[in-house]
Amino acid sequence: xxxxxxxxxxxxxxxxxxxxxxxxxxxxxxxxxxxxxxxxxxxxxxxxxxxxxxxxxxxxxxxxxxxxxxxxxxxxxxxxxxxxxxxxxxxxxxxxxxxxxxxxxxxxxxxxxxxxxxxxxxxxxxxxxxxxxxxxxxxxxxxxxxxxxxxxxxxxxxxxxxxxxxxxxxxxxxxxxxxxxxxxxxxxxxxxxxxxxxxxxxxxxxxxxxxxxxxxxxxxxxxxxxxxxxxxxxxxxxxxxxxxxxxxxxxxxxxxxxxxxxxxxxxxxxxxxxxxxxxxxxxxxxxxxxxxxxxxxxxxxxxxxxxxxxxxxxxxxxxxxxxxxxxxxxxxxxxxxxxxxxxxxxxxxxxxxxxxxxxxxxxxxxxxxxxxxxxxxxxxxxxxxxxxxxxxxxxxxxxxxxxxxxxxxxxxxxxxx
Amino acid sequence: xxxxxxxxxxxxxxxxxxxxxxxxxxxxxxxxxxxxxxxxxxxxxxxxxxxxxxxxxxxxxxxxxxxxxxxxxxxxxxxxxxxxxxxxxxxxxxxxxxxxxxxxxxxxxxxxxxxxxxxxxxxxxxxxxxxxxxxxxxxxxxxxxxxxxxxxxxxxxxxxxxxxxxxxxxxxxxxxxxxxxxxxxxxxxxxxxxxxxxxxxxxxxxxxxxxxxxxxxxxxxxxxxxxxxxxxxxxxxxxxxxxxxxxxxxxxxxxxxxxxxxxxxxxxxxxxxxxxxxxxxxxxxxxxxxxxxxxxxxxxxxxxxxxxxxxxxxxxxxxxxxxxxxxxxxxxxxxxxxxxxxxxxxxxxxxxxxxxxx
Numbered sequence: 069x070x071x072x073x074x075x076x077x078x079x080x081x082x083x084x085x086x087x088x089x090x091x092x093x094x095x096x097x098x099x100x101x102x103x104x105x106x107x108x109x110x111x112x113x114x115x116x117x118x119x120x121x122x123x124x125x126x127x128x129x130x131x132x133x134x135x136x137x138x139x140x141x142x143x144x145x146x147x148x149x150x151x152x153x154x155x156x157x158x159x160x161x162x163x164x165x166x167x168x169x170x171x172x173x174x175x176x177x178x179x180x181x182x183x184x185x186x187x188x189x190x191x192x193x194x195x196x197x198x199x200x201x202x203x204x205x206x207x208x209x210x211x212x213x214x215x216x217x218x219x220x221x222x223x224x225x226x227x228x229x230x231x232x233x234x235x236x237x238x239x240x241x242x243x244x245x246x247x248x249x250x251x252x253x254x255x256x257x258x259x260x261x262x263x264x265x266x267x268x269x270x271x272x273x274x275x276x277x278x279x280x281x282x283x284x285x286x287x288x289x290x291x292x293x294x295x296x297x298x299x300x301x302x303x304x305x306x307x308x309x310x311x312x313x314x315x316x317x318x319x320x321x322x323x324x325x326x327x328x329x330x331x332x333x334x335x336x337x338x339x340x341x342x343x344x345x346x347x348x349x350x351x352x353x354x355x356x357x358x359x360x361x362x363x364x365x366x367x368x369x370x371x372x373x374x375x376x377x378x379x380x381x382x383x384x385x386x387x388x389x390x391x392x393x394x395x396x397x398x399x400x401x402x403x404x405x406x407x408x409x410x411x412x413x414x415x416x417x418x419x420x421x422x423x424x425x426x427x428x429x430x431x432x433x434x435x436x437x438x439x440x441x442x443x444x445x446x447x448x449x450x451x452x453x454x455x456x457x458x459x460x461x462x463x464x465x466x467x468x469x470x471x472x473x474x475x476x477x478x479x480x481x482x483x484x485x
Numbered sequence: 486x487x488x489x490x491x492x493x494x495x496x497x498x499x500x501x502x503x504x505x506x507x508x509x510x511x512x513x514x515x516x517x518x519x520x521x522x523x524x525x526x527x528x529x530x531x532x533x534x535x536x537x538x539x540x541x542x543x544x545x546x547x548x549x550x551x552x553x554x555x556x557x558x559x560x561x562x563x564x565x566x567x568x569x570x571x572x573x574x575x576x577x578x579x580x581x582x583x584x585x586x587x588x589x590x591x592x593x594x595x596x597x598x599x600x601x602x603x604x605x606x607x608x609x610x611x612x613x614x615x616x617x618x619x620x621x622x623x624x625x626x627x628x629x630x631x632x633x634x635x636x637x638x639x640x641x642x643x644x645x646x647x648x649x650x651x652x653x654x655x656x657x658x659x660x661x662x663x664x665x666x667x668x669x670x671x672x673x674x675x676x677x678x679x680x681x682x683x684x685x686x687x688x689x690x691x692x693x694x695x696x697x698x699x700x701x702x703x704x705x706x707x708x709x710x711x712x713x714x715x716x717x718x719x720x721x722x723x724x725x726x727x728x729x730x731x732x733x734x735x736x737x738x739x740x741x742x743x744x745x746x747x748x749x750x751x752x753x754x755x756x757x758x759x760x761x762x763x764x765x766x767x768x769x770x771x772x773x774x775x776x777x778x779x780x781x782x783x784x785x786x787x788x789x790x791x792x793x794x795x796x797x798x799x800x801x802x803x804x805x806x807x808x809x810x811x812x813x814x815x816x817x818x819x820x821x822x823x824x825x826x827x828x829x830x831x832x833x834x835x836x837x838x839x840x841x842x843x
Binding site: 268 | 531532533534536537541584637640641643648649650651653654741742743745747748750752783784787788800801
C-alpha cells in the first residue's frame with residue numbers, strides 16, 4: 069500500500085511536468101523559509117504574498133495568477149533545489165524569493181541560467197547579490213543590509229551625541245553588511261568604533277563577552293537577531309549592564325520585542341534603523357498595518373507586519389502593477405515586463421521604491437526608537453525617514469567600488485574615504 | 486557469540502538478513518529493465534526530472550551507499566559519510582574556481598578534483614581510524630561528533646572555508662567540448678559514477694577483502710583468532726567508502742553550484758542514515774531506492790499536502806510519516822518489503838528466510 073502511494077506520488081510528479089500551460093494564466097513561484105531558524109519570517113512572507121493576491125483577486129493584466137510555493141530552510145542548497153523545481157518542473161513565469169542573504173546570492177547565480185524567467189528577490193539583503201556581477205533578469209525591490217542602517221550613523225553623532233562606540237555582532241555576512249553601512253556613515257560624521265566583538269550565530273552564553281565589553285564608550289552597537297538577541301538582553305540585564313545600546317535592523321524587531329520576559333525592557337529607547345517602522349503616521353503605512361491585522365486572526369500573525377511580510381507584499385504589487393500596465397504581455401522573453409519593472413516607481417507602504425541600473429532598490433529608510441505602548445507592547449517608532457537611499461551609501465561610485473565588500477575588518481573607521 | 490549478538494542488535498534490526506555477497510548478482514530481469522529505463526530516460530524526461538530528481542538521487546544514493554558498505558558489510562554505522570562528501574565539495578571549491586576569488590586557488594579542474602578526492606579520503610580514513618575500536622552506538626556518537634565538529638568549523642572559519650556563506654558559482658567544467666552542466670550530460674555523468682560505485686561495492690563485497698570484512702562484522706573475535714587484522718580491515722573499509730563519498734561530494738558541489746556549511750550540517754548527515762535505513766542496508770541497490778524516495782518526498786510533499794487540502798506548512802509531517810511507515814512495516818527498508826513480496830508471490834517454493842546471520 070505504501071509502495072502504491074509512493075508510486076502514485078512519483079508518477080503524479082513526473083506527469084505534471086508534461087501538463088500544457090494555458091495562455092490565459094501566469095504562474096508565479098514563491099520561495100520562503102518554512103523550516104529552520106527563519107521559519108517565522110518565511111511564514112510572514114507568505115502572509116504578505118497572500119494579502120497581495122487577495123487584493124488583486126488573483127488576477128492581473130487580464131490573466132489569472134497562479135502561485136506555487138516551495139519551502140526552503142535558509143540554506144543556499146535548499147533555495148537552488150526549490151528554484152529548480154519551480155522553474156523546471158512547475159514552469160513558473162516569474163519567481164519571487166528568497167528570504168535570506170546567502171540564498172539570494174545562489175538564486176542570483178541560478179537566474180543567469182534561466183533567462184526566460186523573471187526573478188524578483190523576496191527579502192534577502194546581501195550586498196553582493198546586486199552589487200557584484202548582477203543578473204539581467206534579477207530584480208530587487210528591497211534594500212540591502214547596509215542600506216538598512218542608512219541615516220543611523222549621523223543620527224547617533226548629531227542627535228544622540230555618541231562619539232565612541234563598540235560593536236557586538238554575529239559572525240556572518242548579514243551583520244558584516246549592516247556594520248559596513250553604519251561604519252561608513254558614523255565614522256565620516258566623526259564617530260569612532262573602538263572595538264568589535266564577533267560571536268557565532270546561535271550563541272547561547274554571552275557571559276564572557278559581556279564581561280569584556282568596554283566601559284569607556286558612549287554606547288554599544290548590537291548586531292544580533294532572533295534568539296541570540298533575546299538571550300543577550302536576558303543575560304545583560306542579569307549582569308546588571310547599564311550601557312546605552314544601539315540596535316541593528318533585526319536586534320529590536322517584533323520577533324524580539326514580542327518575546328516573553330522582563331529583560332527586553334532594556335530595549336526601550338534603543339535607536340535602530342531599517343526599511344520600516346512599526347509605528348509611522350503615514351496613512352499608507354497605517355492602511356497596510358490595518359489590512360494585515362484584518363487579514364489574519366491575532367494568533368496567526370505578528371502584531372504588525374514584519375519586514376519580510378512587507379517585502380513580499382511589495383514584490384507582488386510590483387508584479388501586478390506592471391502586468392496591468394502591459395496587459396499581461398510576457399511575449400518576447402518578458403521584454404515589456406522587465407522594462408516595466410525597471411522603470412517602476414513603487415508607491416509602497418514603507419515609502420517610494422525605484423530601481424537603479426543594477427535593478428537594486430533605491431528606497432526609504434527609517435530611523436526608529438523603541439517605545440512602550442499604553443498596553444505594554446514594545447514597538448519601533450519612526451523618528452526620522454531618509455528618502456532615496458541607494459547602494460552607493462552617499463559616496464561617489466568610484467570611491468564606493470574601491471571600498472569593496474563587507475567583511476570582519478572592512479571597512480576601516482575613517483573620517484573620509 | 487556475545488560479540489556477535491551485540492554487534493547485530495546494535496547495528497541492524499535483529500530480523501534483517503545480513504547482506505551476503507552472493508545475493509547481489511544482476512540476474513533479475515527487473516535489474517535489466519531498470520538499466521534500460523535509466524539509459525533512455527533523457528529521451529522523455531524533462532531537465533528537472535534528469536537533474537533534480539535523478540541526478541540528486543544518484544548523488545545522495547552514492548553517499549548512502551558508502552554508509553551501506555560500512556554498515557551492511559562492516560557492521561559500522563558511520564555518520565561521517567556526508568561530511569566526507571562535504572569535505573570533497575569544499576576542496577573542489579577551494580582548489581578550483583568559485584566566486585570567492587580571494588580564497589579559491591583556481592587550479593585546473595582535474596587537479597582540483599583529484600586533490601579533493603585524496604584529501605576527503607584521508608579525512609574519512611582518519612575518522613575511521615578514530616572510531617573503529619568502538620562498537621554500535623559509540624561508533625555513531627564518535628562519527629556524529631566529527632560531523633558536527635566539521636560543520637561548526639566550516640561555519641566559523643573564514644580564512645579557508647569562508648564561514649557562513651561558503652562558496653558559490655562553482656561550475657562544472659567543460660571537457661571534450663561538452664557542457665557538463667547541461668541536463669543530459671550531467672545526468673549521464675552522475676549515472677555513470679553511481680553505476681561505477683555500485684559495481685565497485687558489489688565487486689569488493691565478493692573479494693577476499695570484502696568476505697573478511699563480513700567476517701569481522703559477524704564475529705570479530707574469531708576473525709582475529711584466525712589471524713586477520715580486524716582494525717586494519719575496518720580502516721581499509723573506511724578508506725574505500727570514503728572514496729565513493731568523496732566522488733559523490735564532487736558531484737554534489739557541481740550539482741548545486743555552491744557549497745556552504747549547511748550542505749554537510751547535522752540535518753543532512755542524519756538524512757543519509759535515514760536514506761540508507763529506509764532503502765535497506767542489505768544490498769547496494771537499497772541506498773539508491775532510499776535516495777529516490779527521499780528526493781520525491783522532499784520535492785513533492787508540499788504539493789501533495791495542498792492537493793489533498795491540508796496546510797502546506799506541515800509538509801514535514803508527510804516526509805516523517807512516509808519514512809516512519811517504511812521502517813515500521815519493514816525493518817529492512819523498502820528492500821525488505823520487496824524481498825518479502827517477491828518470496829510470497831514469485832518464488833513460493835523458496836524456503837522462508839531465517840532472521841539473523843546466514
